[in-house]
């Protein structure tokens with residue numbers, strides 16, 4: 001395995017020179033200069049739901065559906081019992097941890113931005129219908145820089161699941177961050193990474209523009225580098241996951257080519273579940289570590305006699321029509 005320094009050099013080679021730590025800490029301050037307090041609060045407190053705007057209704061619907069889908073898929077994958085301990089890494093305004101508490105989990109959230117953490121605490125305090133322990137909102141939502149600091153003593157080794165919802169690409173030193181995060185796992189615990197694009201080639205221009213404007217990192221990982229950094233962080237057991245999002249029509253291309261669609265979904269994004277040992281991943285993904293089973297041929301549907309006669313007549317009629325229509329007729 002390469003050294004951590006060699007890996008980081010490759011991961012960060014295309015990045016502009018910025019103070020990323022300060023950029024992350026001041027992220028909300030950047031928006032306070034552009035928007036009113038009310039607009040920012042609405043944005044943070046309604047998340048994961050986004051207001052549908054007249055200018056871009058589809059954008060808001062797509063983003064909202066993405067968050068809801070990630071949440072639903074995460075809880076379904078993790079299968080945690082009531083009271084299980086969950087950490088929401090880089091929680092922003094804390095919606096994920098808040099909703100986990102609404103389900104009955106002992107969920108915590110941490111973020112580098114004290115502005116976000118203040119709002120997360122406010123969000124939790126305003127809701128009486130959440131899982132409660134003796135912990136205060138101050139200890140449930142805490143300011144933490146995952147890159148520079150280990151988790152506090154009381155949280156190390158305590159989490160059944162740790163979720164990174166769209167945040168790994170923000171870390172300049174993701175190896176240090178993941179090492180600190182992995183220390184939070186209880187025995188048998190897992191880390192669920194929800195990351196977008198599995199990058200092929202250079203960082204896209206649109207990401208570069210956001211980075212230059214806001215000084216926050218937007219660096220999607222090529223999967224091979226993501227695997228390497230997880231291994232450095234003590235998480236060598238990784239299973240990548242695909243997602244089927246939303247309804248699909250019987251008549252649509254995707255329904256006829258579901259295998260291609262699924263393969264594309266798994267290859268295109270970097271959603272993965274990882275653990276220190278194989279058993280923790282196998283508990284959630286029983287096929288982990290096994291060679292993929294080739295798809296069995298789909299059995300022909302069983303038909304009764306009258307259905308078979310009707311089908312045979314329809315087929316003969318079609319053949320006759322084609323003969324009468326002559327060459328070049330549609331099949």
Ligand SMILES: C[S@@+](CC[C@H](N)C(=O)[O-])C[C@H]1O[C@@H](n2cnc3c(N)ncnc32)[C@H](O)[C@@H]1O
Pocket residue numbers: 024025027047089090091092093094095096110111112113116144145146147148165166167170171
């Ligand atoms: C795209 S936001 C995602 C927030 C949250 N998961 C959500 O869905 O609202 C990324 C978050 O990463 C946080 N962040 C960036 N660098 C960090 C670091 N070194 N330690 C902790 N949090 C960090 C930012 O403050 C921001 O809240």
